[in-house]
Amino acid sequence: MAAPSRKQLLSFLSQFGSFLLTRFGFWNCFSSLMMFAERADAKRKPDIPVPYLYVDMGVAVLCASFMSFGVKRRWFALVAAGQLAVSTYGAYVGDQVHYGDWLKVRMFSRSLAMVGGFLVLASGAGEVYRQKHRTRSLQSTGQVFIGVYLICMVYSLQHSREDRQAYLSHIPGGELTLTLMVVLYGSLALAFLSGWYVRQAAQVLAIVLPLVVLFIDGNIGYWHHTRKVEFWNQMKLIGHNVGIVGAVVILATDG
Template sequence: MAAPSSRQVFRLFCQFGAFILTRFGFWNCFTMLMLFAERADVKRKPDIQIPYLYFDMGASVLCASFMSFGVKRRWFALGAAMQLGISTYASYIGEQVHYSDWLKVRMYSRALAVIGGFLVLASGAGEVYRQKHRTKSLQSTGQVFIGVYLICMVYSLQHSKEDRMAYLNHVPGGEITLMLMGLLFGTLALSFLSGCYVRLASQVLAVVLPLVLLFIDGNLGYWHKTCHVEFWNQLKLMGHNVGIFGAVLILATDA
């Protein structure tokens, strides 16, 4: 039996990335429901007022369902980007729940990157049998959003004590390694923002992100007990990073 070619392997990874990103809405809604149930026990409010929350979740599940079945994927990916953008903006201006500044950077930058991932999907990237040309403007905008997310990661590594300690506790080499990681994320951010070597930058990020997800985000004891991040909020943030990983896989493998 002949070994699969590199093109077939890339196509498989691209499909896997699209699979992850199109199912993001289901996990996001589930973790939101669990988070708000967790808050109900201590009489804390959800991020969005209740009547609008149901419409928001309904729109998210609707877009995720149609994207998962491949029905008008470009249109519903664009709808998912709009839904997440409106939801994030509503939670930001609503100020029903107080978050620390460093946690706001983590939450909103990841949401922005997932929106960028949906825009990449809406451009036509990740389609196995592409019948229409990709919309370059949508893909470029999505790449810029991912680049902004990486800039926020560099900012957090420099100015957030909580983020710095999360890396220092698991990364050998101390401050020097932390500086090198900041340099790496900054270089990748410039690539996404400028549109140069995006595929190479995506391939590097596709290797780095699972490590960050496993060793940094996966340290639930640190985030929940030491930094007082709500348990389901941390799982929600992990889901955001998984969605970003799906978008990066598409950019890394779709020719």
């Protein structure tokens, strides 16, 4: 049996990235509902007022459904980007729930990167049979959002004691390796922000980010018990990073 060609492998990886990205809405809504149910027991409010919350989740599930079935994927990816941007902005300005500054950076930077991921998908990247030319302006804008997310990661590793400790507990080499990670994230951010060597940068990030999801974000005990992050909020953040992995894989294979 012949081994798959490079083109077939890249196509498979691109479809896998699209799978992760288009299913993000389902997990985001599920984890949000579980988090708000967790808060209801403690009589705490959700991030945005309830009437708007149901509309927001309805739009998110609708977009995820149509994107998953490949129906008008570009259009619904653009709507999903707008929906996530509006809900993130509403949660930020509404200030119904108090978060520490370090946690705000983690939450809102990941949401911003997911907006960028949807814009990349809306551009036509990752399509198996592309019938229309991709919209480079949308892809470039999405790449900038992912670059800003990486800048936020650099900021967190330099100024957030919580994030620094999470990395130092799981990477060998201590402060030296942490400094190298900061340099790596900064270099990748410059690539995404400038538009130079984006595909190569995405390939590196597609290797690094799953390890971060597995060993850093996946350390539920550290975030939930030690740093007092709500369990389902941390699960939601993991879902965000998995979705970002999907967007990065698309750029790495079809950027």
